[in-house]
Amino acid sequence: xxxxxxxxxxxxxxxxxxxxxxxxxxxxxxxxxxxxxxxxxxxxxxxxxxxxxxxxxxxxxxxxxxxxxxxxxxxxxxxxxxxxxxxxxxxxxxxxxxxxxxxxxxxxxxxxxxxxxxxxxxxxxxxxxxxxxxxxxxxxxxxxxxxxxxxxxxxxxxxxx
Amino acid sequence: xxxxxxxxxxxxxxxxxxxxxxxxxxxxxxxxxxxxxxxxxxxxxxxxxxxxxxxxxxxxxxxxxxxxxxxxxxxxxxxxxxxxxxxxxxxxxxxxxxxxxxxxxxxxxxxxxxxxxxxxxxxxxxxxxxxxxxxxxxxxxxxxxxxxxxxxxxxxxxxxxxxxxxxxxxxxxxxxxxxxxxxxxxxxxxxxxxxxxxxxxxxxxxxxxxxxxxxxxxxxxxxxxxxxxxxxxxxxxxxxxxxxxxxxxxxxxxxxxxxxxxxxxxxxxxxxxxxxxxxxxxxxxxxxxxxxxxxxxxxxxxxxxxxxxxxxxxxxxxxxxxxxxxxxxxxxxxxxxxxxxxxxxxxxxxxxxxxxxxxxxxxxxxxxxxxxxxxxxxxxxxxxxxxxxxxxxxxxxxxxxxxxxxxxxxxxxxxxxxxxxxxxxxxxxxxxxxxxxxxxxxxxxxxxxxxxxxxxxxxxxxxxxxxxxxxxxxxxxxxxxxxxxxxxxxxxxxxxxxxxxxxxxxxxxxxxxxxxxxxxxxxxxxxxxxxxxxxxxxxxxxxxxxxxxxxxxxxxxxxxxxxxxxxxxxxxxxxxxxxxxxxxxxxxxxxxxxxxxxxxxxxxxxxxxxxxxxxxxxxxxxxxxxxxxxxxxxxxxxxx
Numbered sequence: 001x002x003x004x005x006x007x008x009x010x011x012x013x014x015x016x017x018x019x020x021x022x023x024x025x026x027x028x029x030x031x032x033x034x035x036x037x038x039x040x041x042x043x044x045x046x047x048x049x050x051x052x053x054x055x056x057x058x059x060x061x062x063x064x065x066x067x068x069x070x071x072x073x074x075x076x077x078x079x080x081x082x083x084x085x086x087x088x089x090x091x092x093x094x095x096x097x098x099x100x101x102x103x104x105x106x107x108x109x110x111x112x113x114x115x116x117x118x119x120x121x122x123x124x125x126x127x128x129x130x131x132x133x134x135x136x137x138x139x140x141x142x143x144x145x146x147x148x149x150x151x152x153x154x155x156x157x158x159x160x161x
Numbered sequence: 162x163x164x165x166x167x168x169x170x171x172x173x174x175x176x177x178x179x180x181x182x183x184x185x186x187x188x189x190x191x192x193x194x195x196x197x198x199x200x201x202x203x204x205x206x207x208x209x210x211x212x213x214x215x216x217x218x219x220x221x222x223x224x225x226x227x228x229x230x231x232x233x234x235x236x237x238x239x240x241x242x243x244x245x246x247x248x249x250x251x252x253x254x255x256x257x258x259x260x261x262x263x264x265x266x267x268x269x270x271x272x273x274x275x276x277x278x279x280x281x282x283x284x285x286x287x288x289x290x291x292x293x294x295x296x297x298x299x300x301x302x303x304x305x306x307x308x309x310x311x312x313x314x315x316x317x318x319x320x321x322x323x324x325x326x327x328x329x330x331x332x333x334x335x336x337x338x339x340x341x342x343x344x345x346x347x348x349x350x351x352x353x354x355x356x357x358x359x360x361x362x363x364x365x366x367x368x369x370x371x372x373x374x375x376x377x378x379x380x381x382x383x384x385x386x387x388x389x390x391x392x393x394x395x396x397x398x399x400x401x402x403x404x405x406x407x408x409x410x411x412x413x414x415x416x417x418x419x420x421x422x423x424x425x426x427x428x429x430x431x432x433x434x435x436x437x438x439x440x441x442x443x444x445x446x447x448x449x450x451x452x453x454x455x456x457x458x459x460x461x462x463x464x465x466x467x468x469x470x471x472x473x474x475x476x477x478x479x480x481x482x483x484x485x486x487x488x489x490x491x492x493x494x495x496x497x498x499x500x501x502x503x504x505x506x507x508x509x510x511x512x513x514x515x516x517x518x519x520x521x522x523x524x525x526x527x528x529x530x531x532x533x534x535x536x537x538x539x540x541x542x543x544x545x546x547x548x549x550x551x552x553x554x555x556x557x558x559x560x561x562x563x564x565x566x567x568x569x570x571x572x573x574x575x576x577x578x579x580x581x582x583x584x585x586x587x588x589x590x591x592x593x594x595x596x597x598x599x600x601x602x603x604x605x606x607x608x609x610x611x612x613x614x615x616x617x618x619x620x621x622x623x624x625x626x627x628x629x630x631x632x633x634x635x636x637x638x639x640x641x642x643x644x645x646x647x648x649x650x651x652x653x654x655x656x657x658x659x660x661x662x663x664x665x666x667x668x669x670x671x672x673x674x675x676x677x678x679x680x681x682x683x684x685x686x687x688x689x690x691x692x693x694x695x696x697x698x699x700x701x702x703x704x705x706x707x708x709x710x711x712x713x714x715x716x717x718x719x720x721x722x723x724x725x726x727x728x729x730x731x732x733x734x735x736x737x738x739x740x741x742x743x744x745x746x747x748x749x750x751x752x753x754x755x756x757x758x759x760x761x762x763x764x765x766x767x768x769x770x771x772x773x774x775x776x777x778x779x780x781x782x783x784x785x786x787x788x789x790x791x792x793x794x795x796x797x798x799x800x801x
Contacts, residue, residue: 006315006344013316071314071341072348098362101352107345107360108313108337 007070011040014111024048025059026115041066045077047115049154053123054147058154062094062118064111074098074105077114084153086125086136095131096121207520210540210552214523216785220792223524223538225552229545230518232481235494235505242266250275255369256289262355262493263287265500288358288367290332301375302328302339314341314360328379330372335361343380346373346485353492370489377486390414470546474514503530508544509555515544517552537563537791537798549712558712561787562719566798570722574662581655581662592621661725668718672711675751679707685759695763702766706773710754713747713780720783728797736796739786743779750776 011030018028025048033039043064049055060083065076077099078092079085087095097104098117130136138146211224239261246257246268264271275283284291304324311318312327314337319325327336337345337360346368349357357368394411481491498505504519519530527533530553533540539560540552549558551567559567588597593614598607605618615624686700720740727733750772757765790796 006341010315017316069348072345102354106358106362106364107341108335109362110313113362 007066007068008040010071011066015040018111022112023116026119027059028064028111028115045115047119047122048159050119050123054150055122055154057159058157059159060122060157071107073101074109075114077118084135084149085122085132086127086139087121087129087131088135089131093131094118094121095126095129208543209523210538210542212781216789218785218789218793220785220789221524221526222788223522223527223533223536225522225530225533225540225542226520227542227552228518228520229515229543231477231515231545232491232494232498233477235498235516235518236490239266239494239497242268246271253293255371256293258370259289259356259367260287266497285365288356288365290366294331301331301372302326302379303336305336310336312336312338312341314338314345328376330359330366330368333359333361333364333366335359335364339376339379342376343485346376346489350485350488350492353496355489355493355496370486373489374486377484377489381484387414471512474512477514506552506555508546508548509550509557510544510546510548513544513546513548515546515548517542517544519552534564537565538788539563547708558715559719559722560716561784562723563791563798566723566726567719570665570725573658574665577658581659584655589618589621592616658725661721664721665718668714668721671751672714672718675710675714675754679711679754682754682759686762689759689762699763702770703762706750706754706769709773709776709780710747710750713743713750713776716780716783717743717747720787723787723798726798728799731796733796736786736790739779739783743776743783746772746776746779 015030022028026046028043028045031039031042031044043066045062045064046059047062048059049057060079063078065078067073067076077094079088079094081092082090083092089095096117098109098114099105125135125139127136127140135146135149138149207226207228209224209226211222213222214224215221243254243258243261246261247254249272250257250260260271260275261268264274278286281291303326305319305327306321306324308318308320310325310327312325313335317325317338326339328339328342329336342360345360346357358364359366359368391414394414480487482488498507498516506517506519508515508517522528522533527536530540534553539558539562541549541558541560542552543549550556551559551564554564554568556567562570584597588599590597591609591611591614593609593616594612596609596611598609600607600618606615606624607618608615616622617624683704686703689695690700717740720736720743724733724736724740727736753765753768753772762769791798
């Protein structure tokens with residue numbers, strides 16, 4: 001082994017840290033590959049909507065893919081395609097500055113920080129950088145329609161009690 | 162060979178200025194530096210696309226001014242800009258460099274913001290620290306032994322017996338282990354990022370060049386050290402069998418070395434070790450000069466000068482990728498060039514990495530390249546490796562043909578040549594309506610699909626007078642010319658095109674054949690140099706004649722292309738006259754090359770010089786004549 005694999009090393013550390021301490025309501029774990037082994041480079045995670053917002057009582061699923069160059073490059077985090085949010089592309093890719101290598105991504109940003117950042121984004125979208133038409137238009141022009149759609153989506157991902 | 166040697170002093174100079182510029186410069190040193198650079202400036206001459214500002218006939222040439230440069234020249238001039246800004250702002254060259262990069266080197270806008278905004282806000286917004294500590298002898302690298310420390314990137318900590326080397330920026334307290342830092346910067350380099358922030362999440366500080374230099378130097382030194390140790394190890398190894406302990410040590414060292422190799426931006430990694438590089442450098446010489454008989458025969462044919470160029474280019478590329486710092490600097494310069502693409506263009510020749518810096522026009526009417534080419538002038542430039550190309554369309558030199566015409570011609574050649582050839586070879590035009598017809602079988606009785614005219618394929622006369630003799634046209638045709646007038650008209654333009662195309666194509670193939678011949682000759686001359694005491698400089702006249710010949714052929718070639726577009730009403734005698742003269746002299750010179758044996762080259766020196774001089778003169782005349790004729794409207798390029 002010529003070079004130690006910084007990516008895998010870091011991901012393992014992230015996993016350890018996450019297990020030790022993670023914010024309430026969140027989950028994040030590596031996926032299983034087809035042969036049943038653990039795929040450290042692709043994770044599944046869930047982000048709860050903040051209480052007292054229209055996103056509450058639901059946990060929104062995301063996928064996290066760690067590229068070869070991680071942590072020099074940010075992981076790619078996506079909601080399911082078609083996710084309703086002004087800053088989420090139709091493909092589900094999230095438009096957030098800390099997830100952008102050319103903007104605010106830094107190697108020292110932890111998974112926990114990313115997750116909290118996305119949770120924050122849910123109820124405080126940034127209308128300055130729209131990523132999809134329907135949600136952005138509704139958010140700007142028709143708050144009633146926007147809230148209705150968001151509530152509807154919350155129901156779809158509602159927590160089972 | 163002297164080309165390579167000639168480069169060395171420049172390299173040294175470059176390194177000096179490179180180091181100096183990062184050292185903290187006292188006022189005195191600075192003066193000194195500027196003086197040195199002024200000397201440098203004198204060496205680089207501004208070149209012109211045309212030798213004189215007007216032709217003998219008094220036509221203005223509005224010539225374009227340019228300078229052949231390479232990335233290192235651009236780096237130097239950028240560093241000049243940084244220093245100039247620092248004399249105004251007095252905040253340190255490191256800070257000025259970051260500011261300039263933020264403002265895309267637009268110092269006017271920068272100074273405006275600097276004076277208008279509050280200083281704190283300005284600094285913070287630019288990723289600089291208000292009370293910046295200059296990076297001097299103070300070491301940013303530290304061997305951490307504190308076990309509670311944890312690198313926030315890889316989460317590793319120092320242990321009791323193994324300290325962890327960490328790096329931090331001078332103005333913040335965010336240490337990370339060196340390995341992570343290097344990876345981070347490598348990645349940023351690979352993406353040509355110039356403003357690289359501290360890896361900590363909420364820290365907006367931008368890494369300064371002198372900080373980067375410390376990191377880069379550290380990596381470089383460590384790598385060299387590891388190599389040296391390995392070399393010693395292998396020496397020892399070849400003599401004595403290793404003990405178990407030694408094997409363990411060696412394994413550890415190999416691992417360290419593997420890690421350290423990451424410090425370089427070289428993709429090639431391990432194979433390219435320091436010693437090898439040294440050897441390679443030395444080897445360059447004997448390879449070209451003497452006695453390696455096992456050389457690849459194909460390589461021998463390959464032009465000698467070009468081979469040197471390729472070697473130099475590889476050497477430069479290696480140097481540019483050598484360290485984090487050099488790679489970073491390379492990115493700075495090349496990004497600058499691409500951002501200012503109006504005044505910098507890359508040489509389009511394959512394997513050439515030089516640039517042309519446009520420096521305006523020698524004219525009081527023409528100010529932009531568009532205005533220049535609109536006047537049917539051609540911005541032919543020559544890069545530092547003597548490649549000639551058009552600065553506007555970035556194709557090989559096509560003077561005296563203006564860009565628009567050259568483009569039209571090339572398109573026409575591409576579209577029409579094949580078709581035209583096929584049409585002339587395989588079809589006849591209908592004698593009635595001139596539609597081209599292909600006969601793909603059957604008898605001689607033809608009926609045109611277009612006009613339903615019936616005629617005989619052999620004599621092209623009305624079928625009615627053939628009395629049903631299907632396969633033989635027995636009638637002797639007396640006046641075939643009369644019948645074909647309509648056809649002639651339609652074919653005339655095609656013939657005209659083909660006429661000039663053949664001339665063009667003929668020159669083109671001569672050009673490539675000449676080049677081939679001369680490359681072989683070049684090889685022979687080299688052999689001669691090895692055997693006798695003929696110096697490189699003595700055979701220089703030969704190479705220069707080669708260049709003259711090839712260039713003249715190219716110009717002649719393009720002058721035929723223009724001819725096709727000249728309006729038939731314009732008097733062509735003048736241009737045809739000079740064309741004829743040049744063509745005659747080119748053939749004479751070409752013949753001299755073909756007839757001269759290698760051994761006799763030196764005896765024929767006077768003849769070579771004489772002939773190539775005449776060719777050069779006629780070539781200039783051709784160029785001037787075309788320029789005059791086009792500018793004064795004697796010939797109009799109006800034909801489609």
